[in-house]
Amino acid sequence: AAIEQAHWDASKVQEKLRRDIDGHASSVCSAKLSELVANYEKQLSKALTEPVESLLEGGGKDTWASIRRLLKHVTETAVSKFLTAISGFELDQATIDNMVQDLRDYARNMVEKKAREEAGKVLIHMKDRFSTIFSHDNESMPRVWTGKEDIKAITKDARAASLRILSISAAVRLEEKPDNIDNILFSSLLDGNMAVTSSQDRSIVTSADRLASSTWEEVSPKDTVITPVQCKSLWRQFKAETEYTVTQAISAQDTVFPF
Structure with missing residues (x-):
């Protein structure tokens, strides 16, 4: 086959x-x-x-x-x-x-x-910076409150450094574009001190009002991390939580020079 x-x-x-x-x-x-x-x-x-x-x-x-x-x-x-x-x-x-x-x-x-x-941790960073600057002199040595220190000036310097951290954290700035976040925060919260009276300059009032917003001028919403109104709230909390440190320093000076 x-x-x-x-x-x-x-x-x-x-x-x-x-x-x-x-x-x-x-x-x-x-x-x-x-x-x-x-x-x-x-x-x-x-x-x-x-x-x-x-x-x-x-x-x-x-x-x-x-x-x-x-x-x-x-x-x-x-x-x-x-x-x-x-x-x-x-x-x-x-x-x-x-x-x-x-x-x-x-x-x-x-x-x-x-x-x-x-x-998200900005308040912690702000308080850490305040503590470091308030409690140490220009040579990074721990302060001893002898009564000669200008506590008001030291407090302002420490708060300014802390506010700078808040300003830095408020927006993502990967594009080299100018913004007014720093100026707004400092004029409203440090210079204006969040307590505006009728005798104060109208510009401070205007600046303070600019924090009652959910957006920053010249900053896109996608780059906004902390809104103006959130910054205002965080600053209030920061001041409340660091006030005791200032009070302790004043008390220490009063103990050294009671009169």
Whole structure:
């Protein structure tokens, strides 16, 4: 009996094999790229989190300028290394551009997230700063209340430093755009002292009224972290919770010089 010989289509088998190999290679490539991206995101997080936290807690006048410089340096360094790392992959330019933009967005979002997180602890930071400045002299030595110290001036300096932290925390400033948050807070809460009488300058009244708002001038809602009215409330709480420290200092001076 004759056996009919099967007819195999070799081209179809080869095509399937090619697709299987390409699919496997693509899967391996995607996995390696995902691992690479995750690694660089981890590096960005590590390079940004603690320095940004330290800058926000420090309360320097140029805090956001320093954060912008840090973000730019860390991001550009990471992008440069990332481009080198993916140079061995066969990726089209559009894919590369998208991956790089994703890294930049990740770094920016990390800073914004950290800023909002620290803003949630702003009252603690304000009180810590007040305590440090009020209780230590210009040489960082603990103050001894001998009766010669100008407690009123020391209190104002300590409150100003604390208010600066509130101002820094009130908005995310990753774009180099001017705003009046600092001026509004200082004229309303420190200079105006939140107690406006009929004899005081009308500008103070106007400035105080500007805190009865949920938005800042020249600051977009997406960049607002602490609203004006929230700042006013936080300042009241801050003053109430630090008043005892001032009272103790006054009592200490009265004990040294009772008359």
